Amino acid sequence: MIRFSEVYKRYPGGGEALKNVGFRLAPGEMSFLTGHSGAGKSTLLKLITAIERPTRGQVWIGGENISKIKSRKVPFLRRRIGVIFQDHKLLYDRTVFDNVALPLVVAGLNHGEVRRRVRAALDKVGLLKKERVYPVALSGGEQQRVGIARAVAGKPPLLLADEPTGNLDPALSLEIMNLFAEFNRVGVAVLIASHDLELIQRLGYRQMVLDHGELVAGGEPL
């Protein structure tokens, strides 16, 4: 699903964010990405969604080399990846339903299909009753679940999460992680960047550890 080969990323005027990173994530696999703050977790996720391009090396997503992907192809790459953010990135002037519907509307689905899929996604995260509510009226955990529903609504084969439990208490964090595990069980590949080591140990999935831009554990050197 994801393949990194000798990937380097240097920001202009900054140090090397990633150094010689190589790993594979198989279709349907779930894995955690850990490391201290500034170790390069976010950069790695940005390379996957083509927010950033690698300075050197190759990145493949679903068999497509995106190292030098053209800007006009980026939207179609992103439709195949569901992304969850620490700060949810919800639109606060739209209802829960409209937030979840956004990727489907963007992809040009017809009205009936949008409605059906939004309902299904909200049902999976347990928020079907709140579809008409605005996100401000929801708790942090609920907002994060709206974010997850939005990410899965388009049925992408890959989910990325950047510190999805960063602001949540341990019980809620576990709930969110279990939600990811559920999606993984139906065949979705999941990559979660997190530094909640205790929780990660308990769940027992593969761990990749970044240290100062280098993948020091859990990678499969290619």
Add this chain to the structure above:
Amino acid sequence: MRALLIRHVQVFFYSLGQLWRTPWGSLMSVAVIAVSLTLPTALYLVLELTDEISGNWQTGAEITLFLTDEVDDKAAVQLADRLRQQPGIRSVSYVSAAAALEEFRQKSGFGVALDLLDQNPLPSLLRLQPDPDQAAPTQINQLIEQFQALAEVDTAEFDHAWVQRLHAMVAIGQRLALIASLLLGVGVVLIIGNTIRLAIFNRRDEIEISKLIGATDAFIRRPFLYSGLQQGALGGLLALVLVYASLGLLAPVADRLAGFYQSGFTLQIMGWVELLLLPIIGGALGLFGAWLAVGRHLRDIEPG
């Protein structure tokens, strides 16, 4: 294809809804656009009118050929016949010296004084009416020169200086109207560009998130382009109302002016095509302004 059409219709109503949701801001920019479009339109209409009036006078104008004393009635009639054949002349009438005297006697009120003269001081003359199609100042001038050269003609006269002056003034006015239209058109583009720029910045988060979840540039651009188009077109519609109102105020005065000159004109309200022209021009300018703003600012908003 059908899906795209549906999307366009959706976005059309969505951005119309956005305008409605921010009524004051929208009203302000629509009003500014309307004023910007009204000014050159009104100026243009007034100039049209002036041109039409001066055109009327011009076609009513006559060239008078004063004949020399040697030309008798027979020769004068022959000359009149000859001139009638010439292109650019609609009609020629001959006024003999005696007839001219009679006319003068009736119109001037100097009848008694004229009786004291033992000789008719007036020359015989030909009155020519130029063809209205060929009555441009330069053509009239050519005719005058030509007639002046005739042996039978003492002087050829055309009271045309003021008509020419008016023509020149109208031409200047038209040029001014054109310049004003261009400047105000640029103004409309900038106003809408700025409004759209603000809208883009207000919806920065939405744009960024949309890009993150796979929205194409066309998708993001569309509501802003529609918004510009709609503001421009609404401005054009409002301008239409303003133009009508201004013409309504102007009409009584213009009718009085027409009365002075026994001219048959009335203030011409625009026809259907011109009616549609204002919203179309407004919409086009709005679309252009939005397109500039979108091209300039959407690129800056990238998720990072």
